[in-house]
Amino acid sequence: MSEQQHADDHGDIVYPSAIPFVLAHLACFGALWSGVSATSLWLAFGLYWLRMFAVTGGYHRYFSHRTYKTSRAGQFVLALLAQSTAQKSVIWWASKHRHHHRFSDTEHDVHSPVLTSFFYSHVGWIFSNGHDRCDTSTVTDLTRFPELAFLHRFELLPAAALALICFAIDGWSGLFVGFFWSTVAVYHGTFCINSLAHVHGDKDYVTGDESRNNWWLAIITMGEGWHNNHHAYQYSVRQGFRWWQWDPTYYLILGLSKLRLVWDLKAPPQAVIERSQALPPRVIERSAERLAASVPVERIVQAFRDAYASAPGLPELHLPTLTLPQFREALAAMQARAGERLHAVQAQAQDAIAQWHMPALPSREELTEKAAAMFVKTPSLDAIAARAHDLLIETVHARLTGTAAIAKA
Numbered sequence: 001m002s003e004q005q006h007a008d009d010h011g012d013i014v015y016p017s018a019i020p021f022v023l024a025h026l027a028c029f030g031a032l033w034s035g036v037s038a039t040s041l042w043l044a045f046g047l048y049w050l051r052m053f054a055v056t057g058g059y060h061r062y063f064s065h066r067t068y069k070t071s072r073a074g075q076f077v078l079a080l081l082a083q084s085t086a087q088k089s090v091i092w093w094a095s096k097h098r099h100h101h102r103f104s105d106t107e108h109d110v111h112s113p114v115l116t117s118f119f120y121s122h123v124g125w126i127f128s129n130g131h132d133r134c135d136t137s138t139v140t141d142l143t144r145f146p147e148l149a150f151l152h153r154f155e156l157l158p159a160a161a162l163a164l165i166c167f168a169i170d171g172w173s174g175l176f177v178g179f180f181w182s183t184v185a186v187y188h189g190t191f192c193i194n195s196l197a198h199v200h201g202d203k204d205y206v207t208g209d210e211s212r213n214n215w216w217l218a219i220i221t222m223g224e225g226w227h228n229n230h231h232a233y234q235y236s237v238r239q240g241f242r243w244w245q246w247d248p249t250y251y252l253i254l255g256l257s258k259l260r261l262v263w264d265l266k267a268p269p270q271a272v273i274e275r276s277q278a279l280p281p282r283v284i285e286r287s288a289e290r291l292a293a294s295v296p297v298e299r300i301v302q303a304f305r306d307a308y309a310s311a312p313g314l315p316e317l318h319l320p321t322l323t324l325p326q327f328r329e330a331l332a333a334m335q336a337r338a339g340e341r342l343h344a345v346q347a348q349a350q351d352a353i354a355q356w357h358m359p360a361l362p363s364r365e366e367l368t369e370k371a372a373a374m375f376v377k378t379p380s381l382d383a384i385a386a387r388a389h390d391l392l393i394e395t396v397h398a399r400l401t402g403t404a405a406i407a408k409a
Helices: 003-009 016-034 038-064 072-083 090-102 118-122 146-153 157-198 215-220 227-232 248-258 281-293 297-310 324-344 346-356 364-374 381-401 403-408
Strands: none
Touching: 016 157, 038 072, 038 090, 038 157, 038 248, 072 090, 072 146, 072 157, 090 146, 118 157, 157 215, 157 227, 281 364, 281 381, 297 381, 324 381, 364 381
């Protein structure tokens, strides 16, 4: 994705598809005219929890991650309930969410608070140019069902039908309070996972992103607050990995399995829960990037320039055309020369290093120690440190030769 396309996709511009979202919020004020009845409040309360389950157990754990199986009729009921929340179609929702997991907290993420802002990740992305886009190639397991394709085409039909039912039950109060209040509450409960769950909470697993575990978000979202757990193993029907991690969505799905309405519930491997399993290459890469970013590269670049210029007997380097293998060779030569100098004046080791102004490029061992302080326990710490070391060398080389600016342009 180019910077221009990224800017276009993340520009806060109101598009027609966002109009229902805005109107739903405005409709909440209709209660000032209709009044608030006990019936409408109970209706709003019940619809919040029913439809929150439709989001968590339907949109998310079933359609996006396929963490359990159900019948075709059960799938259709889940889709109807999920789309009654007015969060677009299950095809669109699953496509966006799978994209989020693939690019979590990178420039390609559709709603990351890390690279944009809290407001943008919470609601701003809904007004972006790319909001309506749906990559159906990532959800071919869903698009093959004509009934889901129908709901994709008429995405607001289930929500409109539920709004009429609420009106039939308790008139205008049933519509404004029962339907719209609960709809907006479900909106923001869901959106808190996109925003707050990537900012506030604990990181119990190395996931290569900023996903967090947050107990109070788990309460209002029926278990979705264990977001770091989820990013550690997205195919688990259970997001509360520990017995004390409240996950009512899982409890309900487990109950449905006892009734044989759903089956093949996927559990997280014990090795994942205990953090004894090696991390996937993508997570190692992202974690290494974060570790490398914590090292002051510009100081290393300047130190290398100064040290090489003042070190006699080293091969002449032409920085603009310096290849990465040549840079590695030069770095090794400088380290060897510093080692010789160090042995010659072992009693004055610190003075020797200061005299030679060696670039403070951390060793792999030092990066491993830094990684241990930065991340939770994982058997992949050495792999993260090794990759971070390579990234640092590549970055310093790019700065020395000026290729970093060219690549960025």
